[in-house]
Structures are given as C-alpha cells and as structure tokens.
Amino acid sequence: MAATPPPPPAVPAMNSPHFIGIGGAGMSGIAKILTQRGARVAGSDARESGTVQALRALGATVHIGHDAGHLADDADCVVVSSAIREDNPELAAARARGVPVVHRSDALAALMADRRAIAVAGTHGKTTTTSMLAVALRALGLEPGYAIGGDLDVPGSNAEHGGGPWFVAEADESDRSFHAYAPEVAVILNAELDHHANYASLEEIYQSFEVFTGRIRPGGTLVINADHEGTRELTARLRRAARPDPAIVTYGADPAADVRVVSVVPKGLTSEVSVAMADRELTFTVSVPGRHYAHNAAAALAAGVAAGVPAEKLASALAAYTGVARRLQPKGEAAGVRVIDSYAHHPTEMTADLEAVRDCAPGGGRVLVVFQPHLYSRTRELGAEMGRSLALADASVVLDIYPAREDPLPGVTSALITDAARRAGADVRPEPDRDAVPELVAGMAAPGDLVLTMGAGDVTELGPRILERLAGVPARTTGSEE
Known part of the structure; x- marks a missing residue:
C-alpha cells in the first residue's frame, strides 16, 4: 500500500462537457454538480425521465436518443460510463474530432479533488x-x-x-x-x-x-x-x-x-x-x-x-434520513395491500430485504415478490442463490432477465432462478409478459399482504400499476419499447 496515493488522472477542462447517458444515476449527479458550478452542460439519453427533466430545469441541454449531431462544436470533453459502447455514434464522433473522452469516475474524482x-x-x-x-x-x-x-x-x-x-x-x-x-x-x-x-x-x-x-x-x-x-x-x-x-x-x-x-x-x-x-x-x-x-x-x-x-x-x-428511491421505498397501499420497491439484485441484498419486510408485514400477512433478474452474467453465476433467496417469500413472480449493457448468453434465462427456487420449496412462477404482472399480482394479493417489486432494472415501474389494479383501475399496457 503506497504511503502517498498517486494523483488522479488528469482531466481536461469541463466547461462545456457532453454526457452520453446523462440520465444515468452516476452520470446525472456529475452533470448536476457541473451545472451548479457554472458549466454549460449538454448530453443525451435513451429516453425521457424525471432526472432528465430536472437537469433541463437547471439549464442543461439534453437530447433524447443518440446521434453524432448532438455533439456540439464547443464541447471540450465527452463524459462516458463503462456502459457506453465504442460504437455509440456520439463517442465515435468525439474520437474522430479529437475531443477528449473522460470516464465518469475521473470526472467525479476531479470534482472531489479540492x-x-x-x-x-x-x-x-x-x-x-x-x-x-x-x-x-x-x-x-x-x-x-x-x-x-x-x-x-x-x-x-x-x-x-x-x-x-x-x-x-x-x-x-x-x-x-x-x-x-x-x-x-x-x-x-x-x-x-x-x-x-x-x-x-x-x-x-x-x-x-x-x-x-x-x-x-x-x-x-x-x-x-x-x-x-x-x-x-x-x-x-x-x-x-x-x-x-x-x-x-x-x-x-x-x-x-x-x-x-x-x-x-x-x-x-x-x-x-x-x-x-x-x-x-x-x-x-x-x-x-x-x-x-x-x-x-x-x-x-x-x-x-x-x-x-x-x-x-x-x-x-x-x-x-427518510430513505432513498428504490431502497425499500414505500410506493403506496390499495385494497389493504402495501407495495414496496427494492433495488436488490444480488442474493445477499435480496435476502436482507426479504428479511426486513418480513418484520414489517402485519400478522398473518404474506410477502409476495415480483423479481426481475439483472444481467445475464450475474444470473449465470448467482441464479441458484437468487432462487434460494426467493424461498424466503410466500410467493414470487419472476420476469425475464433485464439485460442492461449485456448481450444474451447461451442457456442463461430466468429458469436458472425459478428452478432453484422450486428446489428450495418456493412458490414461484415465471412470467415473461411484463404487462401481465399487475393483473396477476392483484389476483394473488389479499388484504394484509405486502408486495415487493425487486431488481435493478425497470421492474420499479410495475409498483404503481399493481396499485392501480388493486384499486380497480383498468389494466393498461406499456408497449414493447419499455
């Protein structure tokens, strides 16, 4: 262990930075701080979100979709995370023009340096x-x-x-x-x-x-x-x-x-x-x-x-401290059923959150889980452990794998999880159709039950829809673009 840590990598001026994937959890924070420091922040993201809207309200320019034309002539650097692939058109344009490319971590290190x-x-x-x-x-x-x-x-x-x-x-x-x-x-x-x-x-x-x-x-x-x-x-x-x-x-x-x-x-x-x-x-x-x-x-x-x-x-x-989004975040209650959202996607996290909500469930109430696996590589290595974690719930619905930045891997599906859960004695059912989940869960739940939407992907969007179905609001679909 070095007695004196080496200095962080040199980062170019970030007076007019362009963020690829500006709406991401880590990227948006750096973009926000730079706008507060007076930088002319611009960037792009795959879709609209509350985070994107908040950045615009601070003065950032945010484009939806990725296109080389989004990279402004005066951009003095392009900030990327490890999730951005080399074939991203904005990244390719930056490299072609000689615009410095800065990793998110180096940008944050520069913000913390003083x-x-x-x-x-x-x-x-x-x-x-x-x-x-x-x-x-x-x-x-x-x-x-x-x-x-x-x-x-x-x-x-x-x-x-x-x-x-x-x-x-x-x-x-x-x-x-x-x-x-x-x-x-x-x-x-x-x-x-x-x-x-x-x-x-x-x-x-x-x-x-x-x-x-x-x-x-x-x-x-x-x-x-x-x-x-x-x-x-x-x-x-x-x-x-x-x-x-x-x-x-x-x-x-x-x-x-x-x-x-x-x-x-x-x-x-x-x-x-x-x-x-x-x-x-x-x-x-x-x-x-x-x-x-x-x-x-x-x-x-x-x-x-x-x-x-x-x-x-x-x-x-x-x-x-009253909580943070997606960390056992209460989403509401309808028909006597509470819905809570969890970001847990690793077996240790899943077990911890299931044990925590078990203590919160009213006497006799069941814990029902809607779980969305995150990443093919994680499911390949930890799918069996995830299944054993789900055995802590009274019943679970398992969605298809949320790929995030990964391409599919041969033979890696949610069945690795559901099979292991059944071997552990769990009541678990697969459901590849995300739009079918709100109706399914509303039919499973009874007054006093607690529903936990769990995973690092877009499973979080199902909580409000489950509450709507519990309250008798007609079902709606989201379309395949989600």
Whole structure:
C-alpha cells in the first residue's frame, strides 16, 4: 500500500462537457454538480425521465436518443460510463474530432479533488450509506457536496455541489472505477464476488479493494465491517501489512468492533438502533427497516465521527434520513395491500430485504415478490442463490432477465432462478409478459399482504400499476419499447 496515493488522472477542462447517458444515476449527479458550478452542460439519453427533466430545469441541454449531431462544436470533453459502447455514434464522433473522452469516475474524482472526501465502497449498501451520511451532514448545517446512486426525495436529488468542506460519494467497484478516488475517509461495507464480467474470482475483488484502500490520503481513516467474511479478510491483510496509514475503525455486531451495534429493534418501517463506541452508547432511529440498514447507519456514524463530527450530534441527525428511491421505498397501499420497491439484485441484498419486510408485514400477512433478474452474467453465476433467496417469500413472480449493457448468453434465462427456487420449496412462477404482472399480482394479493417489486432494472415501474389494479383501475399496457 503506497504511503502517498498517486494523483488522479488528469482531466481536461469541463466547461462545456457532453454526457452520453446523462440520465444515468452516476452520470446525472456529475452533470448536476457541473451545472451548479457554472458549466454549460449538454448530453443525451435513451429516453425521457424525471432526472432528465430536472437537469433541463437547471439549464442543461439534453437530447433524447443518440446521434453524432448532438455533439456540439464547443464541447471540450465527452463524459462516458463503462456502459457506453465504442460504437455509440456520439463517442465515435468525439474520437474522430479529437475531443477528449473522460470516464465518469475521473470526472467525479476531479470534482472531489479540492474537498475532504468520504468515499463509500462495498458490494452492497453504498447508496443507502452514502445517502444517510449526506443527509445527516446536511441536517447539521455542514453543507456537504455529495454524489450518490439514487434520488433522496425527488428526481435530480442525487447530487449537490455543497458549500462546505466535505464531499460524500459512492465508490463503485464494479469496473474498478473507485481506484480514481483519493478520500480522506473510506468505508468498505462488504466484499463479495459480483460483476462477473469484470472480476473472475474473489481474489481479484480483494486485490481491487486493496488498491482502493491504498488511495486513502495520508493520515486518513478506513471504516470497515467487522462482521462480513470478505471485509474481515481485507482487514487482516491490511493489518499484516503493518502500514501506519490508514487508521482502521471497525463497526458491526462483533463484540470487538470499535463501533458496536448493540441492538436493532424493529418498529414497523423504522428501526431503533443502539451502538456502543468508546465510552458511550448512543440510541437513534433509522427510518428504514431491517438489520442490514441499521448496520449501514452504523457505518455512516463511524465515518462521520472519523471526519470529526461529534458522535451525539451525528447520531441524532441520522434520523433526518427518510430513505432513498428504490431502497425499500414505500410506493403506496390499495385494497389493504402495501407495495414496496427494492433495488436488490444480488442474493445477499435480496435476502436482507426479504428479511426486513418480513418484520414489517402485519400478522398473518404474506410477502409476495415480483423479481426481475439483472444481467445475464450475474444470473449465470448467482441464479441458484437468487432462487434460494426467493424461498424466503410466500410467493414470487419472476420476469425475464433485464439485460442492461449485456448481450444474451447461451442457456442463461430466468429458469436458472425459478428452478432453484422450486428446489428450495418456493412458490414461484415465471412470467415473461411484463404487462401481465399487475393483473396477476392483484389476483394473488389479499388484504394484509405486502408486495415487493425487486431488481435493478425497470421492474420499479410495475409498483404503481399493481396499485392501480388493486384499486380497480383498468389494466393498461406499456408497449414493447419499455
């Protein structure tokens, strides 16, 4: 681990940047911050969305669809994510014209370079933990800058320039882009094998996180989970290296953790969390259910304290967090049935969210899941585990795989999940027709039940339609373009 992290890659001026896929969770946040800093932001996205509209309201120029003609003559750089393919016409035009191409992570690193950065990494929980910390710091009047992977309350609320010294950001390991950051405080929530297109083994995951910890600024702090097998391995490796930096602070239920989660008491869709640290015990409310989210709050508390925020004030301020879009987000209730939306798409996340909502379901009420697998590569490697996770529900409907950036893989279908779920004793049925799901689920549900729409794709759009059918509104179709 290097004593002094190397500087981030040089980034050209971003006075007139063009974003390809500007409506994406990570890209839109950077675009928003640049507009707040006075840049003339332009870009394109595949379709209209609330996020696109919010960017336009800030003054950004956003085109729908991808075309070389969208790239303005005065664009001084083009910002892309790993999801943008080389044959994208706007990217091809930029390369032909010699316009610098900047990866999203390098753009974000440049925005954080003059701030005291807190970077939150891990296979699961990054968006929630980053959001909790950003909201708490904001509630304390510290005006943090932040960039997170989900909206706090309304579209476009996933980022803010902020006027204070701190900047809180998600650190995405999926494509190793978090190696661009040099935080003062880093958080690692967990480390599991995922993103199989980029990592061939768990050892590669460990090596990637070790590089990330080597990027922590001299005198900085690493906050790391004491309970998770992967993070315990990382902690052991770092301690064997016997480097003076970074300082290591552990959190979790482990009796030896520096920030120890003493208890998590479910209270409907909230939890009362008690943690012990140093010579004190603090109790505060977390406005999302489940032990998984309570531990995210403990990580946020540990990171904020490492940054110098008084523990008592930060614990109280964490109550200001009321959730983030798609992280066990209540969508409404109709005919006595509640609908909640979950972004969970990895078996560990699926299990955590199913256990959390089980505690929220009224006595006798069932938990019904509409699950949409995300990525062919993930389904190939983890489909059996996903199926076993669905056995925690009373009944599940499984959609076809949401491909996102991937092309189909031979033999990889949702049947890998449904077959494993049935072997685990689950009541599960496949449904390739997304438009048929609202009617199907409305027919399955009874008063007192809870419906969970789950997955990282467009399954989120089904929640409102299920509520409509429960309320007796006639069925509608969306068309194949969705």
